[in-house]
Amino acid sequence: MLQAMRNKMHGWPSIIVLGVCVFAVAFFGIEGYIMSRAETFVAKVGKHEISQQDFQDRMNQLRQQLSAEQGDSFDPDAFEKPEMKLKVLDGMIDQQLLLKANQDWGIRVPDQAVRDYIAAIPAFQINGQFDPATYRTLLAEQRKTPDMFQDDVRASLSTQALPNAIDASTIVTDAEIDHFLDLRMQRRDISYAVLPRPQPADATVTDTQIADYYKAHLADYMNPEQVSLQYLEVNGADLKPDAAPSDADLMKRYESEKQRYVQPEQREVSHILVNVPANATPEQQKAALAKADKIAAEATPENFAKLAAQDSDDLGSKRQGGDLGWLQKGVTNAAFDTVMFALKKGEISKPVLTPDGYDILWLRDTRSGEAKSFAEVRDQLLAEATAGDKDRKYNEVAGKLSDSAYQNPSSLEPAAQALGLSVKTTALFSRQGGEGIAANPKVTKAAFANDVLVQGNNSNLIELGNDDAVVIRVAKHVPAAAKPLAQVHDEIGKTILDQRIAAAAKQQADTLLARLQKGEALAAVAASANAGIKSANEVVRIQADVPAALRDEAFLLPHPAEGKPQYAAVDMHDGSYALLAVDKVQGADLSKVTPEQRNMLRQQMIQAYGAVATQELIKSLRNSTEIKIAKDRM
Structure with a gap:
């Protein structure tokens, strides 16, 4: 067939077609024609x-x-x-x-x-x-x-x-810190009068009104859906291993894990690092090497720590005189390792090039490798083996419980009999949880899940904690139902009356506020409502002796003009209202801020500003990628 194709491939049209094919294969790769790449x-x-x-x-x-x-x-x-x-x-x-x-x-x-x-x-x-x-x-x-x-x-x-x-x-300037503190610690002089709750215009609530309210707000007067559960629990604390491991078992474990108890050969090392910048020029590399050679020539065991503190570019160790502690092979890079293990105790190396720059090493001490004997680690092996056996026992029983509950989805009795467990029962509880295992959100969620509540199946194994699990099923289900009107009659009557009082209180507060805004004095307006006036000077944003609702509103009001307080009517969130006057605003007393507090605030502001700048950088990188x-x- 190939010969037949060759015989027919003559002339410039054929050459063009062949050229296109060759270009396509060369450009896209022949695998593009025989397979497609699945993106994952x-x-x-x-x-x-x-x-x-x-x-x-x-x-x-x-x-x-x-x-x-x-x-x-x-x-x-x-x-x-x-x-x-x-x-x-x-x-x-x-x-x-x-x-x-x-x-x-x-x-x-x-x-x-x-x-x-x-x-x-x-x-x-x-x-x-x-x-x-x-x-x-x-x-x-x-x-x-x-x-x-x-x-x-x-x-x-x-x-x-x-x-x-x-x-x-x-950079966070002192002026920025002062501006923040001036806002955060601003002081305000306030006066306020908590108004007595007024009587509503109509203090009578009829049965018809209560019935109408009950019908309109039926969802507020429901007994929640509840269930009680049967359950089987496997707790590792209650399980006993089949048998304690013998010394032969422990010795076998020791031999198989002997590497754990081998202390490798170690070196106690100090170093001085002369940093070489990333993408350094030849001139920078030469300058770094020259500096390292000079330090190495001057270094002795007696002055090494001083030179490290003075000249090392490793900020992590220079304060400790270059001390890196005890090191073993593989903890550092290959070049560092080679020199470290070639030195004799007390020797100082010539500069060695590592990925960080030029390192000068001082080998202060050596420690030969050694292994702990079986007798030294027997107690540790016994504790580990016992814990392992206990875990295996728990996993075995929990696995059998899970399998049996799945194979017999309509009852816990087969699993209880097979494993020697007792079927326990909870009290009724709602979707908000209950007592005992019903306090665990995982149990509550499983109890009201479709396969357990509606289909009547056993649950899957539910992990309550380490080595503690249960399987549950619904023993009793009480659907949600409206409370009888007679049961909530008085509660609804009080609710209606409270709403009338709240509306009257708001109307009263708005009326009195309007009088204040027209120029009447706070003392006269408060007296007309039989309310006493309290004052607090230099109130700050966090001050426990001033009600929170008043304090929050006080710092939302504009600054008052001289002799013209700013007023507000404040909902106290307990059915009452208060009249509030902001009489004076002062900046922070910065003399009370200690240097330590300023430094702490500076660090917090640096982190906050830095986080914003980082997010802006990421946003920019996203836009360009x-x-x-x-x-x-x-």
């Missing part, structure tokens, strides 16, 4: 794709974080709402925009900053000091290598690099 990203920020896996990982992290913080009040369904998913994705997009800006503008996180951050994490410390063995063990449990975790930390710190730089460059969002893949 949730969002695309410029050329960077946020994958579905990345998005789900972030959702899971936030879900676990909020669950730990909120406990029983945590609502997992919130993460299924489109607006929550979009909010999380927007945050990931903002982070990627900041990372790309870092890359474009040459901003990077130094290795030392990553090391300092990791060393400060309490989970990796023993007695307040970073412990490498604990670090490796915890990472192994999360199936991460130190390099993977350091990359995660670097990415997290990178998203803060620009905001931190913005904060550092934000092509962003695609695939909502159907969220």
Whole structure:
């Protein structure tokens, strides 16, 4: 067939057709003709794709974080709402925009900053000091290598690099602080009179009026829908392991996890860093090396700490004389590691080029690797094995309870008999919850869910806490129903009367306010309503001895002119009203503000201004970057 095609391919038309085909294949790639590329990203920020896996990982992290913080009040369904998913994705997009800006503008996180951050994490410390063995063990449990975790930390710190730089460059002047304090601590002299509640024009409420009100507001007089539950509970605290682990079992565990108990070879190191800027010119590199050579030539064990405090560009260690503490292989970069483990105790290195610049190392001490014996860690192994057995026992029983309740959806008795559990019952409770397990929002939500309440099925396993779970079913259902009129008759009568009094009180206050605004004195107007006058001078925005409603209104009124107070009628939110007069306004007494308070306020204002500037930067980056969002893949 190919020969036949060749025989027919003659002349310039054929050459043109062949040329077009060759160009298309070369330009688009032959795979474009034999397969189509399925796009799987949730969002695309410029050329960077946020994958579905990345998005789900972030959702899971936030879900676990909020669950730990909120406990029983945590609502997992919130993460299924489109607006929550979009909010999380927007945050990931903002982070990627900041990372790309870092890359474009040459901003990077130094290795030392990553090391300092990791060393400060309490989970990796023993007695307040970073412990490498604990670090490796915890990472192994999360199936991460130190390099993977350091990359995660670097990415997290990178998203803060620009905001931190913005904060550092934000200037808040003394005048701005004074202006804020002048508003925040402004003082006002006020007078006020709380008016007695008037009697309504009609103090009689008839049965007909009560019946009409009852019909018009029936929803306000309903007994709520209620249920009582049957439930089976599995609590890990009540479960006993089948048998205690033997020494042979513990020894087997020790041998399989021996790496956990090995203390690697370590070096106690101090260093002096001469920073080399990102994208440094050859002249800058030479200048940095010359400076490092000079420091190295002068350095001795006796003056090393002084030189570090004086010349080191590592802000994290220079205050400690360059001390980095005890380090092991893999914690620092490869170049640093090589020199650190090549030095002899007491030696000072020549400058070594690392990603941060030129490092001068002083090896102060060494610690050989060692392993803890089985006897030293037996108690720890026993505690871990016992806890593990207890967890397995709980998971086994909870799993069987879940399976049995699912296989027998109309009753809890089969599961109770199979597992030796007792069926317990709750009192009636509404959708607002009740007592015992009904106080848990997860239980309340499940109790009123369609499959449990309407279809009459057992619930899924509901986790109440660590190693504590229940399965529920509805034992009794009481639908919502209107309370009998006779039961709420007097309550409705009082409500109608209170509404009449409130309307009369407002009318009275408005009438008296009109008299004040026409020029009558507050004393005369208040006296006509049998109300006494109270005064308070230099009232500030937060002042406990002045009713909140009056205080809030006082700071909304305009400044008064000399001898002409500003007036208002104020709803006291208890059915009464007050007449308010603002007589005088003064600025803050700045002499009462301590230097410490001013510095604290300055930092708060810097953070607030910096946050606004960061959001403006992100907005600008969004406008200049092509962003695609695939909502159907969220």
